Amino acid sequence: MKRFYCRPVNSKATLLTIILLLATAIPAFAHVQQGQAQGFITGLHHPVSGLDHVLAMIAVGLWGAQLGLPAVWMLPVAFPMMMAFGGFLGLLGLPLLGVEIGIAISAMLLGFMVAREAKPSLYIAVIIVAFFAIFHGHAHGTELPPGQSGLLYSLGFVVATGCLHGIGIVIGLIHKWQAGRILLRVSGAAVAMGGIYFLWSALA
Amino acid sequence: MRQLPSLVHALKLFLPGACVLILLFPIAAEAHLVTTGLGPIYDGISHVLLSMDDLLPILAMALLAGLNGPVAGRRTLFALSCSWLIAGLLGYSTGVSALPGTIVCASFLVLGGLTAADRRLTPNLVMVLAVVLGLLHGWLNGVAIFQAQREILGLAGIVTTIFVLVAILSAGVISLRKDWMRIVVRVAGSWVFASGLLMAGWMIKGQG
Numbered sequence: 001m002k003r004f005y006c007r008p009v010n011s012k013a014t015l016l017t018i019i020l021l022l023a024t025a026i027p028a029f030a031h032v033q034q035g036q037a038q039g040f041i042t043g044l045h046h047p048v049s050g051l052d053h054v055l056a057m058i059a060v061g062l063w064g065a066q067l068g069l070p071a072v073w074m075l076p077v078a079f080p081m082m083m084a085f086g087g088f089l090g091l092l093g094l095p096l097l098g099v100e101i102g103i104a105i106s107a108m109l110l111g112f113m114v115a116r117e118a119k120p121s122l123y124i125a126v127i128i129v130a131f132f133a134i135f136h137g138h139a140h141g142t143e144l145p146p147g148q149s150g151l152l153y154s155l156g157f158v159v160a161t162g163c164l165h166g167i168g169i170v171i172g173l174i175h176k177w178q179a180g181r182i183l184l185r186v187s188g189a190a191v192a193m194g195g196i197y198f199l200w201s202a203l204a
Numbered sequence: 205m206r207q208l209p210s211l212v213h214a215l216k217l218f219l220p221g222a223c224v225l226i227l228l229f230p231i232a233a234e235a236h237l238v239t240t241g242l243g244p245i246y247d248g249i250s251h252v253l254l255s256m257d258d259l260l261p262i263l264a265m266a267l268l269a270g271l272n273g274p275v276a277g278r279r280t281l282f283a284l285s286c287s288w289l290i291a292g293l294l295g296y297s298t299g300v301s302a303l304p305g306t307i308v309c310a311s312f313l314v315l316g317g318l319t320a321a322d323r324r325l326t327p328n329l330v331m332v333l334a335v336v337l338g339l340l341h342g343w344l345n346g347v348a349i350f351q352a353q354r355e356i357l358g359l360a361g362i363v364t365t366i367f368v369l370v371a372i373l374s375a376g377v378i379s380l381r382k383d384w385m386r387i388v389v390r391v392a393g394s395w396v397f398a399s400g401l402l403m404a405g406w407m408i409k410g411q412g
Contacts, residue, residue, distance in 0.1 A: 073391065085401060091409045150405075
């Protein structure tokens with residue numbers, strides 16, 4: 001059988017090489033691509049900076065977990081696409097009436113669905129989620145700080161939203177147990193209460 | 205696996221409209237290249253891995269090819285690499301872009317949208333999509349290399365990386381057996397679609 005072995009390290013040669021490399025060190029000509037990575041980080045941070053958005057996204061995941069397959073995955077497929085459509089409308093300058101109210105109602109309605117453990121048909125569930133996704137996209141998708149990459153901001157925004165859905169789905173796994181089902185319904189009620197608060201704030 | 209006709213129908217209506225709208229706003233393509241200091245081959249490799257406007261459509265293409273089976277995957281592997289290489293050489297030799305920058309968004313929308321919808325396509329159609337993607341993005345890469353006065357060898361790094369990425373990713377998707385794993389791929393496609401749509405909006409707004 002062929003034997004493998006490591007050659008012993010020649011410490012003198014290694015030391016000499018390091019000294020030689022350090023002696024001939026060239027200054028680093030690093031350049032910063034303005035707004036590239038920063039755009040992605042800003043996009044990642046943006047959805048989690050608003051509690052109304054966070055609550056609604058997690059509620060989508062919770063509801064998906066209650067609905068089971070295939071809704072648990074269909075809702076996160078439909079949501080980002082329609083959210084981007086809302087953002088696209090915002091970027092084109094097309095106004096959407098009552099954006100903040102729409103976001104608050106989305107948290108309220110989705111929380112209510114989770115609290116009631118409502119199980120409508122898949123199409124109805126997708127339509128509800130997709131409709132409210134437009135409001136979330138319109139409100140948050142267009143807030144790019146100057147000088148940052150639009151694509152990376154958008155990518156970060158979409159990924160963060162998807163991760164929030166993922167968190168909701170993972171929390172929703174407790175649905176398997178009786179106590180977990182009750183806990184999910186209670187958290188749905190809490191989300192709905194949050195939605196009512198945001199709706200009150202938007203109308204005030 | 206249960207399909208979702210409403211999503212598919214919505215995409216059928218929405219995709220062509222969005223693509224036409226994007227093409228109505230011809231913004232000049234502004235491709236950029238990555239400099240590693242390690243030579244043109246590594247520059248090309250880094251370009252693919254770090255430039256999301258090229259990387260995301262490649263990933264979406266690989267996912268779509270994987271979802272459509274091994275024949276589509278094999279054809280995509282060679283069709284995409286070859287067309288990217290040929291278009292890159294042509295773009296380098298002419299040095300003229302003549303393509304609107306927003307056209308890049310169309311590849312995000314079409315490939316991301318088709319991946320999200322998980323429509324069964326014929327291997328030939330998948331191959332045609334790969335050729336179109338390769339011609340479009342390869343051309344822009346070739347022009348960018350010419351305009352930046354870089355070595356054309358960088359194209360070899362780009363094409364090699366594309367070949368490896370598509371081979372690994374499409375083979376990985378083909379090997380998926382559980383339905384929920386395929387839906388994870390569809391979620392990734394929806395993310396590409398969403399990013400492309402928002403990128404189109406930024407470009408139209410002038411902040412792309």
